[in-house]
Amino acid sequence: MGFLGWVGRAFSRVYWREKPLVARIRPHLPVGGSVLDVGAGGCRIAELLGADGRLSVTAVDVVDHNVTDVPLLLCDGDTLPFPDKSFDAALLVFVLHHAEHPEALVREVVRVTRSTVVVIEDAPGTLAQRLWWRAWDYLLNHAAHDDIGVAHRARNVAQWVAFLRSCGAAPVSARRFRAFYPVLRSYPHVVLPVPVDATTHG
Structure with missing residues (x-):
């Protein structure tokens, strides 16, 4: 691991992004529901969400970068080892742009969810924003961890909405925001809550 990798890992040790x-x-x-955190990474979001005991949070990922005491279940990235409608809600936080088969992953997450899937994405x-996004994503992910692949594709807000709709998972809103941490304010992010109902499932 080179210098950039050490910088990326230093950033990853601080809860500068997870609390907001x-x-x-x-x-x-x-x-008081159950939540599945898909692509949980360091499991900090799962840890914070479950800290007060009101939510039961299950964390899954394809690699183990867990830095918390939250149990992490490893899976293959295409299928989730849970029955249909196992969780009240699910999270996909900065996951889909890394997924090799994002359409399949969205459908799997919808399958195991009863109520809501919350997608947060870059x-x-x-063009300038895409260049910043590529640079920071490389630094904070791939340079720090060889087993995290580089981001596959950048999408703007409208493209994320269209993508989710194409997967049968239409979001009810798309709220843009900028990260608190200065380096990531160079490009926007979006929160996309997707209601899961009988129509979505099938």
Whole structure:
């Protein structure tokens, strides 16, 4: 691991991003429900969401970068080892742009969810924003961890909405925001809550 990798890992040891993200996620989650955090990474979001005991949070990922005491279940990235409608809600936080088969992953997450899927994604719109996005994504992910693939495709807000709709998972809103941490304010992000109902499932 080179210098950039050490820088990326140093960033990853600080909860500079997770607390503001949890504040954006909580309003979309049922009180006292069960939550599946897909692509949980360091499991910090799962840890924060479950800290007060009101939510039961299950964390899954394809690699183990867990830095918390939250149990992490490893899966293959295409299928989830749970029965249909196992969880009240599910999270896909900065996951889909890394997924090799994002359409299949969205459908799997919808399958195991009863109520809501909360998608949070990077949403660079201009060429300059896409260049910043590529640079920071490489630094904070691939340079720090060889087993995290580089981001596959940048999408702006409208493209994320269209993509989710094509997967049968239409979001009810698309709220843009900029990360609190200065380096990531160079491009926007978006929160996309997707209601899951009988029509979505099938």
